[in-house]
Amino acid sequence: MSNLYTPKQIRQVFSSDAAQLAQIHHACLPTSWSEQEFCELLTNQNNFCYALETNHQIVGFILCNQILDECEILTLAVLASHRRQNIAKQLIEKTYQHAKAQKVKNIFLEVAENNYAAQNLYKTSGFIQIGLRKNYYIIDNQPIAALIMRYDV
Ligand SMILES: CC(C)(COP(=O)(O)OP(=O)(O)OC[C@H]1O[C@@H](n2cnc3c(N)ncnc32)[C@H](O)[C@@H]1OP(=O)(O)O)[C@@H](O)C(=O)NCCC(=O)NCCS
Numbered sequence: 001m002s003n004l005y006t007p008k009q010i011r012q013v014f015s016s017d018a019a020q021l022a023q024i025h026h027a028c029l030p031t032s033w034s035e036q037e038f039c040e041l042l043t044n045q046n047n048f049c050y051a052l053e054t055n056h057q058i059v060g061f062i063l064c065n066q067i068l069d070e071c072e073i074l075t076l077a078v079l080a081s082h083r084r085q086n087i088a089k090q091l092i093e094k095t096y097q098h099a100k101a102q103k104v105k106n107i108f109l110e111v112a113e114n115n116y117a118a119q120n121l122y123k124t125s126g127f128i129q130i131g132l133r134k135n136y137y138i139i140d141n142q143p144i145a146a147l148i149m150r151y152d153v
Contacts, residue, residue, distance in 0.1 A: 008087075010094050013049035013061060015042040020058045021051075028077035030139045041074070050094045052078075052087050062091040064098075064107075071099050073109040076118070092125045099153045107153060110146040112137050119147065127151045 013021065018038035026032040033041075041047055041063060051061040060078035064071050073095070078087045099107055110133070111118045127149040136146035 008052055008054050010050055010052050010090060013042060013051045013058075013063075015039045017051065017058060018042055021049075021061055021063075024058065024061065024077050024079060025075060027079065029075070030137075033075075047074070048098060050091055050098070052091060054082070060087040060091060062088075062095055064095055066099075066102060066104060069103060069105040071095075071102075071104045071107045073107065088121050089125060092121075096151075096153065104153050107151040109149050110136065111149060112139065113145040113147055114139075122149050122151075125151070 015038075019035045021038045021042075022033060022035040025038070042049060044065075046067060047063060047065050049061060049063040051058040053059065059082040060076075062076045063074045065074055066072075076088060076091065078091075095107065107127075109122065109127070111122060113132070128151075129147050130150045131148035133146045133148060135143035137144040
């Protein structure tokens with residue numbers, strides 16, 4: 001567990017951070033995205049990404065795609081050692097600020113139906129469920145449905 005009083009800073013992420021993001025994503029999620037994939041995602045003009053750093057180390061990040069007035073959260077992860085310290089909530093709040101400034105109307109996301117931590121986070125951040133996609137993920141050879149959620153900015 002990190003010291004709660006360690007200075008934390010949310011900052012924009014650049015392609016030079018791709019290796020750190022790939023490591024965190026691999027540690028936190030069942031599907032790994034390579035450094036190269038993150039590099040491409042981070043250089044895509046339609047994407048934006050924020051990370052929370054402590055002691056110059058990224059401990060959590062959110063990556064989003066924006067097309068006109070709609071936005072999608074592509075991924076969000078916080079290292080296990082830094083969870084339940086409101087880091088994801090702060091990253092979502094930063095995304096809301098960014099979306100508002102860009103005149104985005106709706107933010108969408110998909111979350112696995114067995115990912116209760118993330119569902120709880122999104123619900124307490126104002127997202128509502130608007131649909132369900134069956135067999136959307138294959139995790140450990142098991143088909144898992146995805147909840148489709150929306151936040152109105
Ligand atoms: C989901 C995840 C991003 C949450 O990150 P976090 O920084 O620990 O979340 P926060 O501390 O900001 O939590 C904010 C709120 O979300 C909810 N929440 C977060 N983790 C939870 C958990 N394990 N169980 C239940 N509710 C949880 C709570 O309401 C929490 O508020 P509280 O701590 O005051 O009760 C993190 O657990 C993670 O990286 N998981 C693996 C990757 C993942 O599932 N990403 C989402 C893909 S859609």
